[in-house]
């Protein structure tokens with residue numbers, strides 16, 4: 001069998017011969033498709049080889065070491081620096097050179113939670129906005145209203161010194177008053193279908209960049225999937241398409257490949273999906289009551305920054321809130337039962353640090369970025385409703401609410417049966433990462449797990 005080293009050298013030679021053109025110059029379609037084929041086949045297979053590709057300036061994975069090298073406008077750079085961004089993260093340095101090159105490349109990209117995917121897709125799409133034109137040119141779809149709002153807020157900060165305008169479509173808002181003139185439009189798929197196809201508030205044929213954030217759930221969830229594809233079908237054939245997520249299961253990836261033609265695929269190996277900076281624990285409890293005592297002990301001992309507590313249902317989340325409040329703990333709650341205004345208000349308070357503990361359901365599992373969250377507690381493990389077993393993807397998104405952008409975080413799973421213990425073992429096997437036993441009934445033990 002051919003060794004990786006030989007194969008790798010051949011590939012590097014092949015890639016060296018593929019010219020990646022600077023923006024504005026033309027690359028033949030054949031070149032691009034050849035380049036993508038090479039990357040597609042080998043990118044996923046070895047981390048070391050990815051490193052080699054990235055060091056080759058001719059490779060589309062050539063890693064830029066600074067935002068300046070991307071030839072972003074001074075205004076955009078100013079916005080980035082004001083946000084405290086000094087250097088691109090790995091996903092940013094990997095995808096940005098490819099995404100801003102011409103002709104536009106489609107991408108299906110995976111990178112761990114909290115590693116800067118939002119800026120990766122925002123920067124590459126903002127580069128394609130012509131501010132002279134008064135209509136939407138970039139369309140970003142998010143699975144929840146909260147995430148759409150967060151993305152819009154990040155985009156506005158980033159583009160603060162440019163003349164780019166943004167509009168986010170919100171739940172509850174009726175039809176748009178008139179045709180939408182903003183350059184970038186961000187929203188959930190249902191509302192966007194209404195606005196684009198029912199009210200014709202903007203023209204999908206004029207969209208240059210179409211982005212699915214949390215792409216796997218966007219194409220795998222029944223309603224979202226149908227609506228996203230409905231919108232995608234109306235786009236021009238040369239509209240650039242970008243799919244980003246921290247997770248893609250095999251089936252979803254296959255499907256994504258069929259709907260996104262000729263895409264460059266950046267996929268993590270399974271053992272790279274979960275982050276080292278998030279230490280994972282499990283606590284064995286006898287029953288529901290024991291789980292509650294364990295939680296109260298953790299609260300009483302760990303000096304917690306901010307905490308997300310995930311429950312399986314709205315009902316259990318509500319019940320937990322009532323019980324904790326009854327025992328004198330200050331906690332907040334977000335579930336789908338609340339109005340959009342209430343949800344926005346509570347999340348804002350949590351982001352500002354006015355609330356320290358947020359009890360929620362899978363509604364908040366994805367994308368929500370709160371820097372100071374140091375602990376995620378899975379009061380109930382996430383269950384895949386189709387097979388009633390552990391939901392690997394949701395688990396990763398939930399624990400990814402901590403450990404943002406390289407910070408340390410703790411994920412604590414409360415276990416109350418052989419079945420849930422089995423799920424912990426499955427998680428360890430699946431991600432190749434140890435989940436450590438914690439005795440939450442022993443104060444000395446809990447004290448050992450303080451986060452920095």
Ligand SMILES: Nc1ncnc2c1ncn2[C@@H]1O[C@H](COP(=O)(O)OP(=O)(O)OP(=O)(O)O)[C@@H](O)[C@H]1O
Nearest residue numbers: 085087088089113114115116117118246367369405
């Ligand atoms: N280059 C950078 N320099 C400094 N901070 C950054 C940089 N890029 C992103 N960040 C910060 O890192 C945090 C996480 O980024 P972001 O929310 O985009 O992660 P993500 O990969 O989309 O995560 P998730 O999978 O959870 O949605 C944010 O607070 C963001 O402001």
